[in-house]
Structures are given as structure tokens and as C-alpha cells.
Amino acid sequence: MAVALDTSALVEMERALSRGEAPSILPDEPVVIPAIVWAEALVGARLAAGPARAARRRAHLEAIRLHAQIVPFTPEVAEHYADIYAELSTTGLLIPQNDMAVAATCRALECGILVGPNDEEHFSRVAGLRVHTISATGNG
Numbered sequence: 001m002a003v004a005l006d007t008s009a010l011v012e013m014e015r016a017l018s019r020g021e022a023p024s025i026l027p028d029e030p031v032v033i034p035a036i037v038w039a040e041a042l043v044g045a046r047l048a049a050g051p052a053r054a055a056r057r058r059a060h061l062e063a064i065r066l067h068a069q070i071v072p073f074t075p076e077v078a079e080h081y082a083d084i085y086a087e088l089s090t091t092g093l094l095i096p097q098n099d100m101a102v103a104a105t106c107r108a109l110e111c112g113i114l115v116g117p118n119d120e121e122h123f124s125r126v127a128g129l130r131v132h133t134i135s136a137t138g139n140g
Contacts, residue, residue, distance in 0.1 A: 001111055032068060
């Protein structure tokens with residue numbers, strides 16, 4: 001079974017790399033990065049304060065990408081997105097649209113998601129999604 005990385009997990013991993021620590025990912029599981037997560041991460045690199053920080057952030061992303069496959073938003077993922085949107089809208093507890101795209105990718109691939117500590121609650125609203133939380137010093 002695979003695990004997808006959310007942007008919040010990438011941020012925690014970058015922080016670990018900045019501290020000289022190896023980022024910790026769930027062991028023995030292939031890692032995927034939904035295309036929208038990669039896009040959000042690239043935006044973060046482009047908006048970094050100064051060229052040195054932008055280069056460092058991009059290098060951290062590339063180091064993580066060496067161990068992961070970027071997964072596109074396909075018509076199958078779109079079907080899951082529509083299902084998740086419909087399910088959450090009936091409860092009145094929608095989550096951000098990009099996060100719905102991430103959750104849809106996970107459901108389409110039947111994989112779990114690794115998120116930062118502040119994103120666990122809203123990803124947990126998505127039925128059938130296996131949510132793991134990375135801590136500031138590793139995974140959870």
C-alpha cells in the first residue's frame with residue numbers, strides 16, 4: 001500500500017531537513033505526491049523570502065521527490081473528487097478544494113495520506129481515508 005504526501009507533510013519534512021534531520025516517512029510504503037501538492041510546494045519555493053531560501057526550498061523538494069512519484073489528477077480522480085464533494089457538502093463540513101483533490105487522489109489509489117499536525121482533523125472528515133500525521137520530529 002502507498003502513502004500520499006500532503007503539502008503540510010512536505011512543510012514538516014522541509015523543516016526537518018533545515019534542522020539537518022532526515023525527514024521520516026512511513027516505513028515500507030511507496031510514496032506518492034498528488035500533482036496539486038507538488039504545485040502548492042512549488043508556489044512555496046517561488047514565494048520564498050529571497051533567492052537563497054528559494055533555492056534551498058527547491059533543493060529540499062527535489063530531495064523528497066527522489067523518493068516519490070508525482071501522481072496526476074486523472075478522470076478517475078475527478079470521479080472521487082465529485083463523490084467527496086457531494087459527501088462533505090451534505091454534512092456542511094467542506095474542506096479546502098485542493099485538499100479534496102488530495103483526498104480524491106488517495107481514494108482513487110486506495111492509499112493513505114500523510115499530513116502535518118494541523119491538517120489531520122479536516123482530512124479525517126473524508127470517509128474511507130487512512131490519515132497519518134507527521135510530527136515536527138518524524139511521523140506519527
